[in-house]
Amino acid sequence: MTPPSFEAARTRHQKARAAGLHPDYWYAVEWDHAVKPGQVVEIVFWKKSIALYRGEDGVLRAVDDRCAHRQLKLSAGNVKGCNLVCLYHGWEHGEDGRIAHIPHERFGKQIPKSKITTYPVQVRHGLIWIFPGDPALASVREVPAIPELAEGWPSVPVDATWNGHHSMIIDNVSDFTHEYLHEKYKPFSDPELTKLEVVDDRVHVGYRTKVGGDPKTEMVLNPSIDRGSIELCYSYPYQWSDTDGKIKHWCFVLPIDERRTRVFFLFLFAPDTYRLPFTRIRMPLAMVRGMLKIAKRAYIVPLLEQDRVAIEAEQVAHELHHDLPIPELNPAVQEFQRLTISKWEEALA
Ligand code: FES
Ligand SMILES: [Fe+2]
CATH class of the missing domain: 2.102.10.10 (Rieske [2Fe-2S] iron-sulphur domain)
Structure with missing residues (x-):
C-alpha cells in the first residue's frame, strides 16, 4: 500500500517521510569534475x-x-x-x-x-x-562555508544514491542509537545524548561517546584530539558533525523523490589529525591523503554501505507498514522530523 501524501498524512512520521525539501536553498547536485x-x-x-x-x-x-x-x-x-x-x-x-x-x-x-x-x-x-527555488533568493541564501578546504584540510568525498527518503538519511546520520548496525566498524561507541537544542532552522545534538573505532587508524591518530564527544547539527537542509574541531563532516542531500535520495558526504581532517605510527611526529599531508584514499575504500565506504542497507530496508518497511505506530525513543529524531515537516509546510504555503 502506498504511503499517504504529505497532505493526507496523519502522523509526524508519515508527514516526515512524505515531505520534500524547501527549494529556496542551494543544493549540491554533482561533482564539478563530473x-x-x-x-x-x-x-x-x-x-x-x-x-x-x-x-x-x-x-x-x-x-x-x-x-x-x-x-x-x-x-x-x-x-x-x-x-x-x-x-x-x-x-x-x-x-x-x-x-x-x-x-x-x-x-x-x-x-x-x-x-x-x-x-x-x-x-x-x-x-x-x-538553486531550484525563487531565483530572487539565490543571492540571499548561501552555500555553507567550509573554510577548512581553503585551509588545506585533507578531505574524503563520497557520494551515493540511496533508495530511501531524505529524512531517513538525516535521522540516520545524527541518531547514534544505531550503534548496533556498525558493530564491525564502531564509528561511535556507547553514545549518550548530552545536548538537544533547536535554534531557528537548526537542530543541534551532542553525544558523549567514543568517536572512531578503526584499529588501523587508531595508532596514527593524534592522542591530543578529544574523541570523547561529538557535536552534530541538522542545519536545514544540510547536516554536519564536529569532533573537537579536528574531525568534521558535511552531508548534503539531494531529494529525488519520496523513495530516492542522492547524498554527498565530505569528511574533513585537520592537518594535525594524524601522526607517524608510534611517534609524536605529524604525518606529512601527502601521506595523510594517501592513507585517507585507502581508508575511504577500506572503512568509510563500507561503513556507509551498512547505513544504505538499513535505510533502504527502512524505506521498504515504511511502504509496507506506514500505518503502524513508531515508538521513537531518541528525542533528537522527533526534532529532525519536526523541522523537515515545518519547512515543507513553509514551502507549500
Ligand atoms: S526540437 Fe522538436 S521536440 Fe525538441
Ligand atoms: Fe550510520
Missing part, C-alpha cells in the same frame, strides 16, 4: 528534472529539462557552443532559456517566444550547486 565541457546531465530535484550542462566555454548552466518545442528531455540532447540542442528537431536553447536557433524550415513563421526556466548555478567545495 560534468565536462560539452556535456549535459539530468539532475532531479524532488521530481523536477533539470538539464545541467557545461558549455564549450566551460561555463555551467541549468535549465528545465524539457524542449520548448514538444517537451522532450533536453538532457537526452547535446551541447553546441553555449546552447543546448534537442535531439528531435534540433532546436537550440540558449542560456536564457529561449529558443536560439531552429535548424529547419520555419514556414515563414518567427522563432516562437516560448521560454524554459533557468536555474542559478555555482561551484563551491568541488561541488556543483543549483
Whole structure:
C-alpha cells in the first residue's frame, strides 16, 4: 500500500517521510569534475528534472529539462557552443532559456517566444550547486562555508544514491542509537545524548561517546584530539558533525523523490589529525591523503554501505507498514522530523 501524501498524512512520521525539501536553498547536485565541457546531465530535484550542462566555454548552466518545442528531455540532447540542442528537431536553447536557433524550415513563421526556466548555478567545495527555488533568493541564501578546504584540510568525498527518503538519511546520520548496525566498524561507541537544542532552522545534538573505532587508524591518530564527544547539527537542509574541531563532516542531500535520495558526504581532517605510527611526529599531508584514499575504500565506504542497507530496508518497511505506530525513543529524531515537516509546510504555503 502506498504511503499517504504529505497532505493526507496523519502522523509526524508519515508527514516526515512524505515531505520534500524547501527549494529556496542551494543544493549540491554533482561533482564539478563530473560534468565536462560539452556535456549535459539530468539532475532531479524532488521530481523536477533539470538539464545541467557545461558549455564549450566551460561555463555551467541549468535549465528545465524539457524542449520548448514538444517537451522532450533536453538532457537526452547535446551541447553546441553555449546552447543546448534537442535531439528531435534540433532546436537550440540558449542560456536564457529561449529558443536560439531552429535548424529547419520555419514556414515563414518567427522563432516562437516560448521560454524554459533557468536555474542559478555555482561551484563551491568541488561541488556543483543549483538553486531550484525563487531565483530572487539565490543571492540571499548561501552555500555553507567550509573554510577548512581553503585551509588545506585533507578531505574524503563520497557520494551515493540511496533508495530511501531524505529524512531517513538525516535521522540516520545524527541518531547514534544505531550503534548496533556498525558493530564491525564502531564509528561511535556507547553514545549518550548530552545536548538537544533547536535554534531557528537548526537542530543541534551532542553525544558523549567514543568517536572512531578503526584499529588501523587508531595508532596514527593524534592522542591530543578529544574523541570523547561529538557535536552534530541538522542545519536545514544540510547536516554536519564536529569532533573537537579536528574531525568534521558535511552531508548534503539531494531529494529525488519520496523513495530516492542522492547524498554527498565530505569528511574533513585537520592537518594535525594524524601522526607517524608510534611517534609524536605529524604525518606529512601527502601521506595523510594517501592513507585517507585507502581508508575511504577500506572503512568509510563500507561503513556507509551498512547505513544504505538499513535505510533502504527502512524505506521498504515504511511502504509496507506506514500505518503502524513508531515508538521513537531518541528525542533528537522527533526534532529532525519536526523541522523537515515545518519547512515543507513553509514551502507549500
Ligand atoms: S521536440 Fe525538441 S526540437 Fe522538436
Ligand atoms: Fe550510520
